[in-house]
Amino acid sequence: MNYSVLISSMLLIYVSLFILNLLKIRSTDKLLNLITMTEKEEKGIYKRIPIGIQAPKFELIDFKGNLHNFSNLRRPLVLLIVNNNCSACSLDKWEFEKYAKTNRNLDFVLVVNSSKDLRPEDENLEVQTTNYRILKGNIDFLKKFNVKEYPTFIVINQDNRIVGYPVVTDNIDYYSKKLAFEN
Structure with a gap:
């Protein structure tokens, strides 16, 4: 076996993993989603609601059957x-x-499309925290927000305007600071 090829391959894998970790993207599926999402946006195939636009109103139910609407x-x-x-x-x-x-x-608010997305501990977390809800999505909701890719993050400010679409959870920190500065 040629050791230089083996070492080169290992180095390439290490560098790739390092870059993915820097980006906080731990899944190649997610990286591919990001690439295709950007290409679709550039080609005009996938249009998000523009930043600064009023977020659509919606009504969704939780898995206990309780109705939650956007205004609440x-x-x-x-x-x-x-x-x-x-x-x-x-x-x-x-x-x-x-x-x-x-x-x-x-x-x-975690919006899921079926109870398969839930784990037994999800219900306990929702009870323990007052700022976390799990709601069941529907076609109307997905159409209103023009959701075409998963996962999709959407940040909405105090004035009900869309302020961003974080790519990964770690990006929420940026929006948290931005929202604090707005107030």
Whole structure:
């Protein structure tokens, strides 16, 4: 076996992992999603609601059957929309939950498309924190927010305007500081 080829391959893998870690992207699926999302936006295939535009009103239910509408949720608000077929979503859900526990100045809403996206401990977390909700998404909601890719983050400010689309959970810190500066 040629050791120089082996060493070169190992070095390439190490550098790739290092770059992914720097970007806080721990899933190649997520990296591919980001690349295709950017290409789609550039080509005009996928249009998000422009930043600064009023967020659409919505009504969603939780898994206990309680109705939650947009006007009753506290602001600023961070939405994470996930799909049970999305392999990159599980890491974001875990980080989102962790972030909600430590950031009381924002409200966090996890929007899932089915009960398959939930774990038994999710219900306990929702009860323990006052700034975290888990709601069941529907087609109307996805259309209003033009959700085409998963996971999708949306940050909404006090004035109900969309202020950003974080790429990963760690980007929420930036928006948290930006929102604090607005107030």
